[in-house]
Structures are given as C-alpha cells and as structure tokens.
Amino acid sequence: xxxxxxxxxxxxxxxxxxxxxxxxxxxxxxxxxxxxxxxxxxxxxxxxxxxxxxxxxxxxxxxxxxxxxxxxxxxxxxxxxxxxxxxxxxxxxxxxxxxxxxxxxxxxxxxxxxxxxxxxxxxxxxxxxxxxxxxxxxxxxxxxxxxxxxxxxxxxxxxxxxxxxxxxxxxxxxxxxxxxxxxxxxxxxxxxxxxxxxxxxxxxxxxxxxxxxxxxxxxxxxxxxxxxxxxxxxxxxxxxxxxxxxxxxxxxxxxxxxxxxxxxxxxxxxxxxxxxxxxxxxxxxxxxxxxxxxxxxxxxxxxxxxxxxxxxxxxxxxxxxxxxxxxxxxxxxxxxxxxxxxxxxxxxxxxxxxxxxxxxxxxxxxxxxxxxxxxxxxxxxxxxxxxxxxxxxxxxxxxxxxxxxxxxxxxxxxxxxxxxxxxxxxxxxxxxxxxxxxxxxxxxxxxxxxxxxxxxxxxxxxxxxxxxxxxxxxxxxxxxxxxxxxxxxxxxxxxxxxxxxxxxxxxxxxxxxxxxxxxxxxxxxxxxxxxxxxxxxxxxxxxxxxxxxxxxxxxxxxxxxxxxxxxxxxxxxxxxxxxxxxxxxxxxxxxxxxxxxxxxxxxxxxxxxxxxxxxxxxxxxxxxxxxxxxxxxxxxxxxxxxxxxxxxxxxxxxxxxxxxxxxxxxxxxxxxxxxxxxxxxxxxxxxxxxxxxxxxxxxxxxxxxxxxxxxxxxxxxxxxxxxxxxxxxxxxxxxxxxx
DNA sequence: TACTGGACTTAGAACTTCCCTC
DNA sequence: GAGGGAAGTTCTAAGTCCAGTA
Numbered sequence: 001x002x003x004x005x006x007x008x009x010x011x012x013x014x015x016x017x018x019x020x021x022x023x024x025x026x027x028x029x030x031x032x033x034x035x036x037x038x039x040x041x042x043x044x045x046x047x048x049x050x051x052x053x054x055x056x057x058x059x060x061x062x063x064x065x066x067x068x069x070x071x072x073x074x075x076x077x078x079x080x081x082x083x084x085x086x087x088x089x090x091x092x093x094x095x096x097x098x099x100x101x102x103x104x105x106x107x108x109x110x111x112x113x114x115x116x117x118x119x120x121x122x123x124x125x126x127x128x129x130x131x132x133x134x135x136x137x138x139x140x141x142x143x144x145x146x147x148x149x150x151x152x153x154x155x156x157x158x159x160x161x162x163x164x165x166x167x168x169x170x171x172x173x174x175x176x177x178x179x180x181x182x183x184x185x186x187x188x189x190x191x192x193x194x195x196x197x198x199x200x201x202x203x204x205x206x207x208x209x210x211x212x213x214x215x216x217x218x219x220x221x222x223x224x225x226x227x228x229x230x231x232x233x234x235x236x237x238x239x240x241x242x243x244x245x246x247x248x249x250x251x252x253x254x255x256x257x258x259x260x261x262x263x264x265x266x267x268x269x270x271x272x273x274x275x276x277x278x279x280x281x282x283x284x285x286x287x288x289x290x291x292x293x294x295x296x297x298x299x300x301x302x303x304x305x306x307x308x309x310x311x312x313x314x315x316x317x318x319x320x321x322x323x324x325x326x327x328x329x330x331x332x333x334x335x336x337x338x339x340x341x342x343x344x345x346x347x348x349x350x351x352x353x354x355x356x357x358x359x360x361x362x363x364x365x366x367x368x369x370x371x372x373x374x375x376x377x378x379x380x381x382x383x384x385x386x387x388x389x390x391x392x393x394x395x396x397x398x399x400x401x402x403x404x405x406x407x408x409x410x411x412x413x414x415x416x417x418x419x420x421x422x423x424x425x426x427x428x429x430x431x432x433x434x435x436x437x438x439x440x441x442x443x444x445x446x447x448x449x450x451x452x453x454x455x456x457x458x459x460x461x462x463x464x465x466x467x468x469x470x471x472x473x474x475x476x477x478x479x480x481x482x483x484x485x486x487x488x489x490x491x492x493x494x495x496x497x498x499x500x501x502x503x504x505x506x507x508x509x510x511x512x513x514x515x516x517x518x519x520x521x522x523x524x525x526x527x528x529x530x531x532x533x534x535x536x537x538x539x540x541x542x543x544x545x546x547x548x549x550x551x552x553x554x555x556x557x558x559x560x561x562x563x564x565x566x567x568x569x570x571x572x573x574x575x576x577x578x579x580x581x582x583x584x585x586x587x588x589x590x591x592x593x594x595x596x597x598x599x600x601x602x603x604x605x606x607x608x609x610x611x612x613x614x615x616x617x618x619x620x621x622x623x624x625x626x627x628x629x630x631x632x633x634x635x636x637x638x639x640x641x642x643x644x645x646x647x648x649x650x651x652x653x654x655x656x657x658x659x660x661x662x663x664x665x666x667x668x669x670x671x672x673x674x675x676x677x678x679x680x681x682x683x684x685x686x687x688x689x690x691x692x693x694x695x696x697x698x699x700x701x702x703x704x705x706x707x708x709x710x711x712x713x714x715x716x717x718x719x720x721x722x723x724x725x726x727x728x729x730x731x732x733x734x735x736x737x738x739x
Numbered sequence: 740t741a742c743t744g745g746a747c748t749t750a751g752a753a754c755t756t757c758c759c760t761c
Numbered sequence: 762g763a764g765g766g767a768a769g770t771t772c773t774a775a776g777t778c779c780a781g782t783a
Contacts, residue, residue, distance in 0.1 A: 259773070267751080267774065313746065327745065328773085342747080391749095392777060405776085429776055430750055469741090472778070485748085485777060531751065536766070689751070691769095696749055719769055742783085749776065757768070 103249055105337040106344065106728040116311040117338065121289045123244035123253065125296035125304075126317050126330055127237070128282070129260035132156045139211040142204035143195045153190040157183045157276055160263045162208030169265055175274030176200055179263055182276035244316060244332070252333035253316060258285070264323045268401040268431020272323055284319045314338050324399070335724035344728055347699045349481045350489035351739060356479045357490070361386070363478075368443040374465040378474050380447045381406050381463055385487050388438065389526050391429060392468035392484035403427045406484070407468050412458040420445040432530050492523045492697035497739040499523075500702060505710055512712050514680070516703075521684060523693045531689040537682075544679045546594060551672045553591045556580050557650045558661050558668070564649060565658050585645055592641040596634060603630045694718075700726035701733035709735035 132152060140147040141158045150158060161179050164170045180200040187193060241256040258280045266273035282302040291309040298304050317330040332338050367379035384390050384406050393405020404413060404426050413426035420442050428434045451462045468484060475482040499519035559580050562569055570577050607627045644650045707714045714723060714730060723730060
C-alpha cells in the first residue's frame with residue numbers, strides 16, 4: 001500500500017477502514033465503553049471514599065488512645081523482650097539450625113506454594129523515630145524581622161522546612177504553599193504564637209538552617225571513636241528489630257523503622273509536595289504475627305492499633321499515611337526467603353513467556369487490523385508494551401503528579417510523522433521523561449492516527465477503550481500470570497541474554513566487566529532507567545582525560561629514555577617506538593604546563609594546610625619564603641621539561657636500564673588501558689542508571705552464568721547486598737544456564 | 740461486572756561508607 | 762590521615778495488579 005493510500009484511508013470513517021465500533025452511533029472521543037476519567041480521591045459527592053476492612057482475619061482490637069502527645073513515643077521503654085526471648089517461648093525449634101543461612105528454600109520444591117505465605121511468624125514490632133527535641137532558645141524562626149516563639153509542635157514543622165532551605169524542594173512554590181498551610185494549621189492547633197503569621201514570604205528560616213548546618217558539621221567532625229560509640233549504641237538498640245523468626249528460621253526484616261515525620265517530597269509536579277507527613281504513633285500501627293507469638297510490648301503509655309494474624313500476607317506491620325491515604329508496610333528484607341521466592345517466581349513467569357511470545361506477537365499483528373476498536377487498541381498497546389517496554393499505565397488522580405504509561409497515553413504524548421515515525425514524549429513513572437523518536441509498524445502508525453482522529457484533542461486518552469485491567473485480562477488468555485509488566489521483565493532479560501551471547505571470552509577481567517556493563521546498559525536504556533547527572537561529572541571526566549594524557553606523555557618519555565640508553569632498540573622494535581612522535585610539541589607543552597600548574601596549586605595547598613596544623617599545635621609558622629622556594633623548584637622543573645620537549649631528550653634517571661624501563665612502560669600501559677575503560681564507562685553511564693535493571697529486571701542467573709563462564713568474580717558484578725538478595729541464583733545457576 | 744482497597748514490586752534521591760590520592 | 766568522589770545502602774515515593782465487595 002502506498003503512503004497516499006494510507007492518508008486516504010485515514011480520512012475515511014472508521015468502518016470504511018474495516019473498523020467497527022461496539023457503540024457505532026457516537027464519535028470515538030465522545031463514547032467511552034468504560035469511561036475513563038482522571039480518578040479523584042473523593043466520592044462523587046465530595047465525601048471521602050468508604051473504607052473497607054477484612055472480615056475473615058483474626059483481629060485483636062487494641063484500645064485506642066486519643067490525642068497522644070507529640071513527644072511521648074520513643075523506643076526507650078519498648079521492646080524489652082527481644083527475638084531471643086520470644087523464640088524460646090513461641091516457636092517450635094526446627095530440627096536443624098534456626099539460622100536461615102544454611103537453609104536453601106530453592107531446593108525445597110514445595111516451599112512457597114499455597115495461599116498461606118508463612119506458618120509461624122514471631123517479631124519484635126517496629127522502631128519509632130526519636131521524639132522531637134526543641135531547638136535551643138536562641139534558634140528561632142523570624143517573621144518580618146521579629147523572632148517567633150513557636151510551640152514545639154509548630155517549631156518542629158518549621159524546622160522541617162528550615163533544614164531543607166537550600167534544596168530545590170524549598171524553592172518550589174507548590175512545596176512552599178503546601179508546607180505553609182500545614183504549618184499554620186499545626187501552629188493554630190498547638191496554641192499559636194507571639195506574632196501573627198500570615199505570609200510565607202515574611203518567614204525567615206535562615207537561623208534555623210544555620211543551626212542545622214552547624215549540627216551537621218559538628219557531627220561530621222566528631223572523632224572516630226565518638227562516631228563508633230554512637231553507631232554501636234544505635235546498632236544495639238536496633239538489633240532486636242533487625243530479624244524475626246519466620247517458620248522458625250531467623251530472617252532479616254527490611255524497613256523496621258517507622259518513617260519519621262517530615263515534609264512530603266513528591267516527585268515531579270506533585271500537587272501535594274511539601275505537605276506535612278505526620279508522626280506515626282503505636283496506635284496507628286497494625287501488627288501482623290502468628291496467633292501464638294507473643295505480642296511485642298508497645299512503647300510505654302501506648303498500645304498498638306490492632307494485632308492481626310493473617311497468614312495470607314507477608315507484612316509484619318503497617319500503618320496508614322496521611323498524604324494519599326495509602327498504606328505503608330514493614331516487610332522482610334530483600335535477602336529473605338519470602339522475597340527470594342517471589343523474585344524467582346517473577347523470573348520464571350517471564351521465562352515461560354518464551355514459549356508463548358511468538359504466538360502472542362503473531363496474534364497482535366493480526367489483531368492490529370481487527371474490525372473492533374477495542375481489539376485494535378489492545379493489539380496496539382501490546383505492541384508498544386512489547387517493543388518499547390512501556391509500562392501498563394493505570395489511571396491517576398488529580399491529587400497526584402500527571403504521569404502516564406501505555407494505556408493512559410494522551411493525544412499530546414504522541415506525534416505522528418508519516419510514513420511511520422512516532423515521537424513519544426511524556427512523563428512516566430517518577431516523572432522521568434520518556435522521549436523517543438521511533439519507526440513503528442505501518443499498521444501501528446495507522447492505528448495511532450485513528451486513535452487520534454477528531455474529535456479527539458489534547459487532553460483525551462489515546463486508548464479510550466482499554467485499561468490495564470482489560471489488557472491484562474486479554475493477556476491472561478495466552479498464559480497464566482501474564483500481565484503487561486511481565487513483558488518488561490521478559491524483554492529485559494532476553495536482551496541481556498542476547499547481549500551476553502555476543503561477548504567473546506577474551507581480555508582482562510576489567511574488560512569483561514566493561515562488556516557486562518555495556519550489556520546491562522542496553523537493558524537500562526530499553527527500560528528508560530535514568531539518573532540525574534551528578535554535579536561534578538563534567539569536571540571529573542576532564543580530570544580523567546588529563547590523567548590519561550599525562551600517562552601517555554610519561555610513556556613516551558620512557559621510550560625516549562630507552563633510545564638514549566640503547567639507540568639500536570629502535571631498529572629492533574620499530575613498532576614499539578612508533579608512538580614516540582604521536583604527540584605534537586604543542587600537545588606536549590600543554591601537558592607540561594598543566595602538570596606544572598597542578599604542582600604549584602598542590603604546593604600552595606600543602607603550605608596552607610601545614611600552617612594550619614602548626615597553628616593548632618602552636619608551632620612556628622612556615623614563612624612565605626618557604627613556599628616561594630618550593631614554587632621556584634617547580635619552576636626549574638618546568639624549564640627542564642620545556643627543554644626536554646624541544647630537544648626530545650629526557651634525562652635518564654640514575655640506575656635505569658632498558659629492562660627496567662620496559663617493565664615500567666608495561667605497567668603504565670595497563671594503567672592507561674584501565675583508566676580509558678573507566679572513562680568510557682563513566683561517560684556512557686552518566687545519564688543511565690544500571691542498578692534498577694540489575695536489581696529488578698535482569699534474571700540474576702544470567703549474571704551468575706556470565707561470572708562462571710567468563711571467570712569474572714561475582715563480586716565484580718553484584719554488590720554484597722545483591723549477592724545476598726540473589727543467593728538463590730548464585731547457588732543454582734551454572735555456566736550453561738540460559739534465560 | 741466495575742470499582743477500589745490492599746499488597747506487593749519498582750524507582751530515583753538521599754545518605755553513608757569506602758577507597759584512592761595527596 | 763584528610764579530603765573528595767565513587768560505590769554502596771537506605772529511604773520512601775510511585776508504580777502494577779489482584780481479589781473482595783457493592
């Protein structure tokens with residue numbers, strides 16, 4: 001079909017394109033088979049949504065304490081009973097060790113099956129953040145130049161802002177407005193203050209900020225022993241909460257600390273950013289543990305909101321947060337059996353997709369021309385999810401940042417450039433921009449044009465007949481457990497496998513690591529995993545480049561020295577000496593001058609530092625002449641180098657031999673090679689975040705296979721945390737494993 | 740059957756520790 | 762051994778998806 005045919009086709013009504021609509025009378029943008037709106041958090045009449053509760057679970061309702069004072073909750077008096085105590089009374093000892101360390105759940109084929117996620121669960125509850133400590137009386141908020149005497153509750157909130165004064169958040173007007181509203185409310189509720197505070201602009205938080213900076217600086221400058229003492233104390237306090245007993249085995253708990261109060265740091269343009277995240281009290285917390293497990297004591301004067309014994313879930317504690325009325329959970333750590341099992345299941349589901357993917361692709365290609373609009377949308381969405389790794393894209397409320405995924409793409413997010421180029425430009429999860437100009441299947445292009453057809457306009461949904469739920473229902477028809485997100489896992493791991501297949505088993509370990517990272521990067525780019533370029537990035541790239549230049553210069557110098565010792569070497573190994581003329585005189589001069597400048601700077605710095613030290617030790621200070629002497633020496637070296645550049649004859653150090661110089665050159669060459677790899681990696685990775693795909697999308701058994709097949713220590717590919725998380729993969733995959 | 744609460748995974752930012760250079 | 766940047770870890774926001782309910 002020619003391009004003009006396509007344009008003509010697009011102008012025809014839907015049916016003449018062979019496309020039927022289930023609701024044929026109304027234009028597309030006006031009919032909604034399942035009308036989609038941006039969800040709002042209230043009901044239609046503006047009342048809050050009705051809350052539901054599970055009825056089938058065993059519950060022990062604890063006494064509700066009204067109006068808990070802000071300062072009373074801390075763990076000092078809590079948790080007198082630690083895991084060691086509880087496990088003696090509550091859980092039968094398994095026949096082998098209690099330590100999860102030598103238990104290999106992945107070798108136990110029945111483990112993790114059935115609706116019950118655990119049999120016994122014993123834990124010590126959660127740690128609460130320390131109570132608020134009022135600021136010293138001289139640290140105040142100023143309003144219109146006046147010092148303000150704030151009640152502690154309001155001072156705490158003002159302090160949250162003061163501590164963030166120099167961040168981007170604090171400069172965001174929405175953040176400021178939300179903070180200020182909540183601050184005023186807390187101020188009113190806590191009894192007001194000596195000044196009438198009306199305008200945010202008149203608030204001066206600088207004294208507070210300066211105080212927090214001072215405290216931070218003091219903390220930084222604490223002695224090593226002092227820092228260690230504090231850490232040891234903290235570790236001892238946290239120890240009982242770090243682990244729990246799951247099915248009689250000791251396992252690590254992940255986030256056992258209740259989130260402290262603060263200002264909500266929403267990502268992107270979040271309408272609620274800056275709002276006060278309230279302090280969580282024991283009364284807000286629901287614990288989940290075995291029915292026969294001892295209930296950990298709540299902090300003194302408090303009681304738990306509720307205690308459940310729900311084996312169908314894996315959380316140990318939860319509470320409701322006040323920003324978006326959703327739940328926060330305390331769960332097991334990433335290296336726990338429960339997390340490992342669901343991780344392995346996730347990758348196994350993705351692997352099963354291998355057996356279905358061809359049929360699915362053939363089907364959606366056919367379905368792209370389906371007579372029903374909904375089917376065309378399903379097919380087109382599946383294509384986008386499969387080919388460009390888009391997320392499903394659920395509905396979002398007006399009280400959230402405006403971000404989208406596939407099913408929630410709107411008119412303005414997709415630009416069509418005939419014959420088949422599509423520009424995607426939208427904010428995805430975490431308000432990370434997705435921008436791609438891509439070639440698509442002709443029929444996909446045609447469909448997108450239909451989905452954008454009048455009367456649709458900016459603001460309208462592109463996929464108005466489907467939602468992640470309908471799409472997933474369709475996918476389940478192909479394979480149990482298949483949902484939109486499985487495609488991301490599948491395509492990420494498949495890409496990694498394919499990239500690894502291209503890597504030759506040769507070169508040094510660092511070369512192999514670099515190739516592994518390059519493969520990892522391909523996956524990260526596919527999944528659009530980005531990171532903000534660090535402040536010092538450009539500078540550090542330049543420094544590495546200079547370092548390489550300097551090393552190359554040194555190498556050339558040494559080769560010239562060899563020729564001075566034995567000129568016949570050049571005839572013996574002409575190739576080896578080829579590079580001695582690689583750098584022009586200007587290049588060499590530039591390197592020399594940079595090196596000299598650096599040396600001068602360092603001398604100056606050292607002189608200042610030494611004097612500061614002497615001053616502190618009450619010793620006689622070094623004079624200006626001392627510094628000048630050093631600078632003069634450097635100046636002499638400079639002259640020597642300059643002469644050397646002119647004559648091309650570096651001075652040969654005493655005791656040098658051809659063999660010694662050759663060995664030094666070899667070492668230097670290795671350093672240059674390694675530094676160049678390092679530089680390349682750094683540049684390629686500046687805007688791409690490799691960690692997310694490594695942690696969530698790439699089947700860890702691929703990395704283990706790579707490590708074993710290419711003899712790269714796993715430590716070079718997985719950090720300690722990842723090795724713990726993926727222990728199941730490390731122990732179960734070999735060099736022949738395939739995704 | 741549609742809706743949404745609830746439970747879970749995925750994500751980048753922020754913070755801490757480690758390691759290299761001087 | 763101090764300073765600074767990179768690597769690693771923690772924190773918590775922001776997604777996905779399913780099951781229970783009206």
